[in-house]
Amino acid sequence: MKQYIKWQIREWLPVFFVTFLLFGIAFLVPSSINEVGNTRNAQTNLESIGVTFSVAVMIFPLFALDYRYKKSKADTFMQAPFKERQLRTSRLLIGLIGILILFTLIYICGVLIIYFRQLNASSSYFYHYEYYVAAYFFLILFGGIEYFISASIASFSDNVIDAIFLLLVVNTIRTLLFSSFTSYYSAILDVYCGMYTYTGIEFFTLAPSFYAPGVYSDFCFSSLILGNEIGDAFFGNEHALFYTSLCIYLVMGLASFFYIFMSKEPSGEHAGSNGPRNAAISLLPHLSYILFSIWFIAITYSLPVILWACYFVFAILEYCILAFYHRSFKLPKLSFLYLGVSYLLIFMATLLVSVK
Amino acid sequence: MIELLNVCKHFEKVDAIQHLSLTFEKGITGLVGHNGAGKSTLLRLIAGVCHLDEGNIVVDGKENDSKESKQKVFFLPDDPYLPMFAKLEDAVQLYSSFYPLDQEKFYSYIKDFHLPEREKISTYSKGMKRQLFLALSFSIDASYYLLDEAFDGIDPFMLEKIKEEILKEREKGKTIIISSHNISSLEKIVDRFVILVNGKLARNGEMETLSKDFRKVQFMCKREISLEALCALSLHPLSLKKIGSLYHLVISSNELEEAKKRIHAVYSPSLLEEVSIDSEEMIRLEMLAAREEQR
CATH class of the missing domain: 3.40.50.300 (P-loop containing nucleotide triphosphate hydrolases)
Structure with missing residues (x-):
């Protein structure tokens, strides 16, 4: 196993190098250029490294699991004399540890750059550096969780295109889960539905916090580093949204962790094949479509003509997306059934809002 | 093992x-x-x-x-x-x-x-x-x-x-x-x-062991012979090929003598002899026979 780990690290060196460069561009460059100090324009640069790190931990499991995405690779790697699950877990851990080391290096260098710039500045103002340390631990904790969530999603697919597709679909579901239904109730009942009623710009800035609290937390820690109160980082119900999403996120992370380390490795005959491995997975694109449509209906409810036009456009779009997923316009019977149910649901939702 | x-x-x-x-x-x-x-x-x-x-x-x-x-x-x-x-x-x-x-x-x-x-x-x-x-x-x-x-x-x-x-x-x-x-x-x-x-x-x-399963007979005959015609003689031929006026018939080992007798009696061939089967053909015949059995 030791020899294999060495080989795998050598094989991933180019990927690690690119990741290192991206982290550097995201943190070291702005840390050297942006204004640091006691001014209105002062920046901690946590947002850029936070987002880059979050994206990296979402994408890297695709490299870790790519031995299953090609028949030839599966034949070679899955016959290797390792204990059950050892190949998958070792590849995932090599990837995670690699990213964490790169992130730590860049983070320390970036913070040191900011520190020395402040040290050499004429002002005696210093950031609250203890929150840089807190932000670091927060980010690596949620980076790790996000890594295992992405790994467990990607492990349900048998080729890289399907893996990317599944990651997009599941992340859409995670993003829209609360916002779509609460926005919809708000649209038809004309009432304020509390903390999850976000539309438009608010939706795009806050909904991602549901799947990556690490990203949203950057705003919070930035505020603390600059010497503001924690209350200044959140507005209104954002506190509740943040803590709710945090809990769900931790549960998802824990479930993913156990799934990856305890579940049996799928049989190699699926490796490299197209389409969903089981019926439950083929339900996900429909769910994503239903949530997206409901959310869209909610934000455009005042314009019924656009609403109906969108209904038909989305219906065609969903069919095309499914055809892509199955690599054929002739969909399986079960997919047609799901398709019919989702069309009916969206039709009724559109009808309700347009009548209103 | x-x-x-x-x-x-x-x-x-x-x-x-x-x-x-x-x-x-x-x-x-x-x-x-x-x-x-x-x-x-x-x-x-x-x-x-x-x-x-x-x-x-x-x-x-x-x-x-x-x-x-x-x-x-x-x-x-x-x-x-x-x-x-x-x-x-x-x-x-x-x-x-x-x-x-x-x-x-x-x-x-x-x-x-x-x-x-x-x-x-x-x-x-x-x-x-x-x-x-x-x-x-x-x-x-x-x-x-x-x-x-x-x-x-x-x-x-x-x-x-x-x-x-x-x-x-x-x-x-x-x-x-x-x-x-x-x-x-x-x-x-x-x-x-x-x-x-x-x-x-x-x-x-x-x-x-495999080569004992089948036998190949070649015979020369001016009449046209089909697989069905041989079946009509209560034989169970596996394959029949014609090269010029020479027929090559493959049959299971236990039917060999009976097949020779009946062909001789019905078609009076000018030549009737057993020939060897090479290993490649033997395997092909085994595959063919197994497919027939499964049908």
Whole structure:
């Protein structure tokens, strides 16, 4: 196993190098250029490294699991004399540890750059550096969780295109889960539905916090580093949204962790094949479509003509997306059934809002 | 010894392997069957790449997907993986990270096979790649070698050389299973054949045993004779071919004498004699007979 780990690290060196460069561009460059100090324009640069790190931990499991995405690779790697699950877990851990080391290096260098710039500045103002340390631990904790969530999603697919597709679909579901239904109730009942009623710009800035609290937390820690109160980082119900999403996120992370380390490795005959491995997975694109449509209906409810036009456009779009997923316009019977149910649901939702 | 006990594997609507019980002993076994017969699936099951739906595969008394078993088995798939832009040393590094690999032996094979050492493997021809992987296989210290379509794309001159190397491995007491749909390529090196038809074991045995199953008769006759006409004589011919006015009839061994008598009586051929069947045709006939039986 030791020899294999060495080989795998050598094989991933180019990927690690690119990741290192991206982290550097995201943190070291702005840390050297942006204004640091006691001014209105002062920046901690946590947002850029936070987002880059979050994206990296979402994408890297695709490299870790790519031995299953090609028949030839599966034949070679899955016959290797390792204990059950050892190949998958070792590849995932090599990837995670690699990213964490790169992130730590860049983070320390970036913070040191900011520190020395402040040290050499004429002002005696210093950031609250203890929150840089807190932000670091927060980010690596949620980076790790996000890594295992992405790994467990990607492990349900048998080729890289399907893996990317599944990651997009599941992340859409995670993003829209609360916002779509609460926005919809708000649209038809004309009432304020509390903390999850976000539309438009608010939706795009806050909904991602549901799947990556690490990203949203950057705003919070930035505020603390600059010497503001924690209350200044959140507005209104954002506190509740943040803590709710945090809990769900931790549960998802824990479930993913156990799934990856305890579940049996799928049989190699699926490796490299197209389409969903089981019926439950083929339900996900429909769910994503239903949530997206409901959310869209909610934000455009005042314009019924656009609403109906969108209904038909989305219906065609969903069919095309499914055809892509199955690599054929002739969909399986079960997919047609799901398709019919989702069309009916969206039709009724559109009808309700347009009548209103 | 590799033992298969009631092994089953299904792919959605296809029964790839059906209730297969079989033992692979030391020596060389030719695994033959038509396309889609289940040869590659069987090898992938033994190597632990695919999971069994039913049954058991045991390698020297241990489950085939255990670490101990996997250390003893090396599977060479029909399309093995190599990293992009890989050279020979990259291939060696990858495979030696999984198995104990004798690099000296590997490079001596590479010289024997006249493979370019410094070029990227992606520039090799199909046959050259196959030679490279066979060189890798026999440099790995395993007890069981599963070679899927081992001789694909290899020229006849090199094939003889490779067969010699395989025979040397047999002398060392290794178990080698070679799957192929090209029966002639297995001639002279295999000790026994396993014939798969539609995922079922059709025949299994040494060549001498198999060759006793069928007989070939050639006879010369001016009249037109069809397979149906012979069936009408209460015979069960497996095949009938006409070359000029000479007929070649294949029939099961126990019907041979009866067939000779009836053909003589009905058609009065100017020539009627038994001829030998070569091993390639014998295997083909066994496959044909097994298919007929399954129907």
